[in-house]
Amino acid sequence: RQMDPDQKEFHQAVEEVMETLEPTVDRHPEFVKMKIYERLVEPERTVIFRVPWVDDRNEVQVNRGFRVQFNNAIGPFKGGLRFHPSVNLSIIKFLGFEQILKNSLTTLAMGGGKGGSDFDPKGKSDGEVMRFCQSFMRELFRHIGPETDVPAGDIGVGGREIGYLYGYYKKIRNDHTGVLTGKGIEYGGSLIRPEATGYGTVYFATEMLATRGIDLKGKRVAISGAGNVAQFAIEKVNQMGGTVISVCDSTSTIIDEQGIDPEKCRYIMELKNIRRGRISEYADTYKAACFEGDNVWDVIRKEGIKVDVALPCATQNEIDEGHAQGLVNNGCICVAEGANMPSSPEAIRVFQANNLLYGPGKASNAGGVATSGLEMSQNSSKLSWSRDEVDGKLLNIMKGIHKSCLDAAEAYGKKGDYVTGANIAGFVKVAKTMVAYGVV
Ligand code: NDP
Structure with a gap:
């Protein structure tokens, strides 16, 4: 904190994790002796660089690029790139730090990292995005x-951006290797990778609900965001018999009491991924309610909308204490995070105090990076697995993560606490590895 007083998102992520790692201190004196806790919060390497490019008016623009290589104890650094005007070192460090534990939870050999830029792809032409990438x-x-x-990929980095980034890497390295994941299926991508974070979040929610003998059939599900994670979460909830009643982007929220069915979901994909339009257009097309300037959780609280399950899939800190109380008051029993750190610490306390099933992002949204790990395996073995094969592995990984969270929580005296379970299960494996390596 003293070294980086302005990195508030990073401090928030570290504090949340460190509080829950308390029970590991007595159990593993070697972690204290080897200063693993202190070493865990210091990135291996941080790169910050200038990104100059020329816009369509022939004017020079300059953005800032970041790559934080946080921890590679258990495998190569791995984590997405975010292009959004809010990107700064604090946000990239919080995401990179979370990624260490998330990647460890998947059981695959991946370390943690994250990167991005304050470049805003919104409103830019394909040519501008390409020159920036x-x-x-x-x-x-x-x-x-x-x-x-x-x-x-991550926020603002989807198939188009990965294509431009990978195409340029291949050109200057003269190498066709699995250096990025989320690639197009024609050039080394994996089936199910685009779907994986959204599908995985719903699989995780299903596992949590099953512990209380409930499933998604007939449940009212609130989803925020309208991007990659939200779109495939909607698709999977529909397949599992739930009704999705909301979606949002950074300017407005849609509430559709009729449910966002598969046809409407396809419309959202076309609107956001191809036409790159605003979600408010949905309201005109399908006669749904549109709330300008409010996010999904504002609208649920103010309008008293009944919700059984909440899947926040937009961005960090989108749910504050008041929103959390609103969800509780409106009947919510389960929150599974598709986004990274969408709930504030106060919101998490509300969920836990009211005995909700609460799945933190590093566990519930780990399906995306897990499937990236599967893409890496396919690239190195030069094989392509079928859709069913990858989806089956994703489902098993999500079940495995769910079980590891519950097992670790119970083993460390916090039965049923997914936050503690996810943090400890992810941490212990990385920490033991760091101890084994000595001081490096
Ligand atoms: P996208 O860029 O595809 O979509 C993000 C969506 O969230 C957009 O609809 C965007 O609106 C909306 N949004 C962004 N900021 C806000 C805000 N302040 N209020 C309301 N809506 C907002 O990103 P992804 O779907 O890939 O990522 C979403 C979240 O999931 C992020 O937290 C990301 O870190 C996390 N995640 C993503 C993974 C992946 O595989 N993609 C893996 C694991 C986690 P608009 O259209 O206006 O920009």
């Missing part, structure tokens, strides 16, 4: 590699 990769390429650091 090429300039970004012109520096990033020297820091990454299939055995070193394997970036992927």
